[in-house]
Amino acid sequence: MVKKALKNGILFIVIIFFFFLSMVLCCCFPSDAIEEKVIESSKILLKEGMYINAGPSIADNGVDALIINAAYSVDNKNPVVSALTVRKNYNEKTTVTEMHDVKGDIMTFQHPKEQIEIIEIDGRLYSKDKRENIEVEGEIWSVDKTSYKVNIHGNEFYLNVYNSIKELDKFLRGEVDTSVEYARYWHGYLPIIRVMLLFMNIQEIRILTMIVMNAMLIYFLIILNRNFGKKITIIIGFSLIFYNYIFIGYTLSAVQIFAVMMLASIILIKKIENKKDFDFNTYMLIVGMLTNFMDYLTVPLVTFGLPMIIYLLHKKNESISWKEGFILLFKAGIMWGLGYTLTFFSKWVIVECILGRNMISSGIEQIFFRTTGDIFRKLEMSLSEIIIFYLLFVFMACLIVEFIFLMKYKFCVKKDIKQILINNIPMVLIGVMPVVWHIVLANHTQEHWKYHYRDMFIVCISFLIVLNDIFELKKGKAILESEK
Numbered sequence: 001m002v003k004k005a006l007k008n009g010i011l012f013i014v015i016i017f018f019f020f021l022s023m024v025l026c027c028c029f030p031s032d033a034i035e036e037k038v039i040e041s042s043k044i045l046l047k048e049g050m051y052i053n054a055g056p057s058i059a060d061n062g063v064d065a066l067i068i069n070a071a072y073s074v075d076n077k078n079p080v081v082s083a084l085t086v087r088k089n090y091n092e093k094t095t096v097t098e099m100h101d102v103k104g105d106i107m108t109f110q111h112p113k114e115q116i117e118i119i120e121i122d123g124r125l126y127s128k129d130k131r132e133n134i135e136v137e138g139e140i141w142s143v144d145k146t147s148y149k150v151n152i153h154g155n156e157f158y159l160n161v162y163n164s165i166k167e168l169d170k171f172l173r174g175e176v177d178t179s180v181e182y183a184r185y186w187h188g189y190l191p192i193i194r195v196m197l198l199f200m201n202i203q204e205i206r207i208l209t210m211i212v213m214n215a216m217l218i219y220f221l222i223i224l225n226r227n228f229g230k231k232i233t234i235i236i237g238f239s240l241i242f243y244n245y246i247f248i249g250y251t252l253s254a255v256q257i258f259a260v261m262m263l264a265s266i267i268l269i270k271k272i273e274n275k276k277d278f279d280f281n282t283y284m285l286i287v288g289m290l291t292n293f294m295d296y297l298t299v300p301l302v303t304f305g306l307p308m309i310i311y312l313l314h315k316k317n318e319s320i321s322w323k324e325g326f327i328l329l330f331k332a333g334i335m336w337g338l339g340y341t342l343t344f345f346s347k348w349v350i351v352e353c354i355l356g357r358n359m360i361s362s363g364i365e366q367i368f369f370r371t372t373g374d375i376f377r378k379l380e381m382s383l384s385e386i387i388i389f390y391l392l393f394v395f396m397a398c399l400i401v402e403f404i405f406l407m408k409y410k411f412c413v414k415k416d417i418k419q420i421l422i423n424n425i426p427m428v429l430i431g432v433m434p435v436v437w438h439i440v441l442a443n444h445t446q447e448h449w450k451y452h453y454r455d456m457f458i459v460c461i462s463f464l465i466v467l468n469d470i471f472e473l474k475k476g477k478a479i480l481e482s483e484k
Contacts, residue, residue, distance in 0.1 A: 037201045
């Protein structure tokens with residue numbers, strides 16, 4: 001046990017070193033090299049606006065603009081600082097003020113009687129010192145609005161809604177002199193995005209990522225079918241497609257996490273197929289680390305959910321008990337969680353040690369903020385309404401899959417439903433995880449519910465797998481009958 005823990009500890013340090021090295025190396029070439037494609041990307045985003053339809057869902061162009069901004073705001077003369085701080089709006093010639101990592105953008109307004117500092121956090125305003133809500137009139141997130149009315153100490157004025165796309169455009173034109181650090185995340189997408197921007201604008205990057213992601217999906221479904229059969233392939237394939245996987249490459253902020261998920265799942269199936277011995281818990285530690293390195297706090301749980309479902313299906317074929325499955329799930333979950341959280345924390349420690357920033361306390365403050373929400377408090381929707389909406393979507397997906405099966409098979413209800421449900425306890429627990437995740441990260445769920453629903457495909461898959469075990473599907477007329 002001690003030897004294994006030591007081995008995993010050394011592995012963790014080595015991987016963190018390579019994460020840090022890759023970030024520093026990508027910051028070594030000047031932003032002038034990507035300027036042409038960044039300007040082209042800015043024009044494309046300006047034309048499209050903050051939100052754009054990507055298939056049947058909405059793509060968040062605002063976050064993509066922040067990613068492009070961060071890629072361009074690198075100072076190759078100080079690659080270590082650039083790699084650790086990941087600033088937006090930084091230009092050596094135009095930047096006057098540099099702000100450290102905060103929960104939102106701080107703005108100073110001239111009041112008739114006094115100067116007031118306001119902090120904007122995800123579209124809401126707070127007083128900087130007391131963190132009191134500032135009275136706001138109007139719909140902040142209305143697409144048609146460019147400003148909203150604010151009442152501060154009885155005086156009204158209009159404040160422009162934060163628009164990261166317009167901010168990028170102004171920054172490129174030299175009209176922004178304040179740079180803001182975003183150091184709490186690793187931003188592991190930067191090495192890939194900066195290299196891509198040498199040759200492609202955002203539209204061309206989208207085309208490439210969509211081709212790559214869908215090629216990975218096709219290959220994944222082929223080897224999944226080869227190892228787990230047609231029914232499981234239909235369940236998992238449909239769930240991914242239903243939750244808009246096909247168009248995931250259109251969103252830079254989400255594609256990297258789904259790429260990690262798909263890569264981890266493909267490698268896992270190949271290891272199972274080739275009957276290679278490997279330590280699954282260590283594997284999930286690495287997946288958790290890579291997830292945090294690449295993630296922009298989108299839907300990180302997908303990199304645990306899909307590989308875990310695949311591994312449980314594999315172990316089910318070996319007739320393990322539900323207790324063994326639960327222990328397997330628990331250990332893998334601990335290792336994935338350790339990989340994710342310790343990688344997160346390691347970034348804060350590195351920033352604090354090298355740059356002297358108060359990063360650890362800032363990161364902890366951010367965690368409390370993201371987990372603070374009200375299950376009945378309204379933004380666009382209350383948390384309870386969002387969860388219900390998500391679950392209705394899952395129910396709809398399950399109905400469609402069952403209808404597909406009904407067209408080809410007849411359903412025979414197995415006798416021992418109680419035992420089947422007990423055997424599937426680990427699978428049910430995986431299905432519950434995304435719901436728990438959204439409740440725990442209440443604030444984040446409420447702010448970004450239109451985009452961060454995609455991890456609910458895990459609920460869909462786990463529920464359909466349980467149904468697949470309860471109902472035996474046989475060739476013949478599509479009727480429901482009890483097994484005799």
